[in-house]
Amino acid sequence: MWQYFMPTKVLFSQKVVEQSKELLRTFGKNALIVTGKTSSRLNGSLNDVENALNSIDIEYHTYDKIEENPTFEQIRTAVGECKDQSFDFVIGVGGGSPLDSAKAIAVLLKNPSLGVEDLYDASKYNSSLPIIAVPTTSGTGSEVTQYSVLTDDMGFKRGFSHEKIFPALALIDPTYTLSMGTSLTRSTGLDALCHAVEGFLSKRATLISDLYAIEAMRLIRDNLPVVLKEPDNYKAREAMAYASSLAGMVISQTSTTLAHVLGYPLSTFKGIRHGDATAAFLGAIVSGAQSEVPEKVDLVRKIFGKIDEFIASAGLSIKVQITDDELERWIKRAISANHMRWTRGKFTEDLIRELYEGVRAN
Incomplete structure (x- = not known):
């Protein structure tokens, strides 16, 4: 049995915010905009959202203190x-951090008795x-997922999932991505690559998610090198x-x-951008799946060749200082992660240690 559920209405075009302003009116009369300090102002997205709300007499408050991670x-x-x-609704404007924050804030404003820790117990709420x-x-896909990733009080990233945090509406204007610098373009592009490949090889993959994953992989293969050279x-x-x-639609089904x-x-802990950090381990995921879904691995390799070489061609090279104590804590956390359930192959503590040693500076 497989299922498909993706309740987000997606609108994709240049000037999509302006073109969709009447649709915004259907969500209420008072909006909270959640964004960061700078990028949404530089790329024009925040100005477009505020102008659209002003033009249809929707009151709003802009909260612009969201930081990376x-x-x-x-x-x-x-x-x-x-x-x-x-507030009647929340608008997240920016990359993954503002969008994920908007989801968390939307739940907590709707359910004022909850604390942020309660977001991780889906049984405690059913509204947002x-x-x-x-x-x-162009990377996180958060605009079409039921996931939000936050950093807990111990400094570890933790994702929570709930059907109610699927955005009701995603307004995608590629124009906003033109101002991204090379490093952000690479990191977000590699994040999308990881989502497509991981979802394709996940134990939760479905016929529908595979169709999306294959198309996403081909698009990334053909266009990530271009945007890095021709921003x-x-x-x-x-x-x-x-x-x-x-x-994003892929991982909404597959994790x-x-x-x-x-x-x-x-x-x-080391300041490496999320997409770069994840991509450093993607080759191991492909290799690990070989024994279980060789035909899928063959297709990934047909599209990209050696995945590590494609990633390296984007300019990724990671070497960081990792203490022995950090290494052991990270290994224990990884081996007990829920993500292991969907990961094909056998990832032992020794193999995970070897993977971390691969990015460890001498």
């Missing part, structure tokens, strides 16, 4: 500052303020935005695998 404490602060206003997602990067190439940016959303878990500590 948002923490539990940042979410608590945001909710504390916004809880006394009667409606969420609108306006992505400005103003709109057609390639458009294709990457499309691939990112497709890959991610061990590569994400292995990459989280590199992002949280």
Whole structure:
């Protein structure tokens, strides 16, 4: 048996926010915009959202203090500052961090008795303020998933999942991605790559998710090298935005695998961007799946050749200082992660240690 559920309405075009403003009116009269300090202002997305709301007389408050890898404490602060206003819906504007934060905030504003830790117990809530997602990067796919990843009080990234945090509406304008620099373009593109490949090889993959994954992989193969060399190439940016959303739709059905878990500590503790950190371990996921789904691995290799070589051609090279204590803590956390259930192959503590040694500076 397989199933498919993706309740987000997706609109994709240039000037999509302006074209969809009447649709925004259906969500209520008072909006909370959740975004970061700078990028959404530089790429024009925040201005477009605010102008659209002004033009249809919707009141709004802009909360722009979201940082990369948002923490539990940042979410608590945001909710504390916004809880006394009667918001009808939440608009997340930006990359994965603002979108994931918007999801958490939307739940906590709707359920004021909950704390941020309660987000990880899906039985404690069954409602959220409606969420609108306006992505400005091509990577996380958060605009079409029921996932949010936050950094807990111990400094570890943790994802929670709930059907109610699927955005009701995703407004995707590839124009917003034109201002991304090379490193962010690479990291977000590799994040989309990981979603597509991990989802394709996941034990939860379905016939529908595989169709999306294959198309996303082909689009990334053809267009990530282009946007890295020609950042103003709109057609390639458009294709990457499309691939990112497709890959997001993939993991909304399949979840991610061990590569994400292995990459989280590199992002949280070593400052490596999420997509880069995850991609460093993607080759192991492909190799691990060989014994279980050789035909799928063959197709991944037909598309990319050697996946590690494709990733390296994007300019990724990671070497970080890792203490022995960090190494052992990360291994124990990885081996017990839920993601292991969906990861094909046998990943022992020794193999995980070997993978971390591969990114460890001498």
